[in-house]
Amino acid sequence: MAQTKLDQFKGRLTPAQITAGINAATQNAKRLCEDALILLNEKRYPSAASVAILSIEESGKVSILRGLSLAKDDKAVLSQWQAYRSHTKKNVTWLLPQLAAQGARRLDDFSPLFDEDSEHPLLLDQIKQIGFYTDCLGKAHWSIPDKVIDEALSTMLVEIARIFAKKRETTIKEIELWIKHISPVWGTNTAWMKKALVNWYQEMQELGLAPEGKNTMEEFIRQGLGNR
8 A cells, every 4th residue: 555644654764854843843732732721711621631731742752752863773763653652651751840849859850750660641641531531430430521620630731731832942953962972872871871961961052052051951960950
């Protein structure tokens, strides 16, 4: 069967194509977040919550595409595309603001977000479904969106979506530098990967692609958010 424009692509991408995908996801995350805010203001809490989760998922594509740029073989490429199209892989960081509020400051403090046994990605996906659809749950209990999703939950999810949707536009040079520094140590020693992140951000600063001054990536890794 001939390939069509709607067939899902599963191959390698150039830095330019990775950049285009990241910026498309970022822009769409902002759009969905704005839509969720409109729904929230209209007191359409279930729909606002579900659309906010869609925005969070779009924002989650950014890190997956960065990972795709580092894939070393066809198996790794396919794995990243599977993550890109998995709802639960795209929403793993949704608890980041909560962890920060609870005192998480350094990079290592956020490692629970990526625990394969964690149930928080599935929980968010279930909330999204509950906000859109009726269902028969538990002991034959009918779940009705506007009886389950309240203002507090909806407001929290819209705020999380807003935090993630603040990402700036990414440049091709930024992704090229990302590959240059991170690819040699990707999936290896944690200390090397941290050092590579610091070096990547430093060269970003040198080329005017990141703010001048302190290397905030280094501070985040070594000292934490509170010491910036």
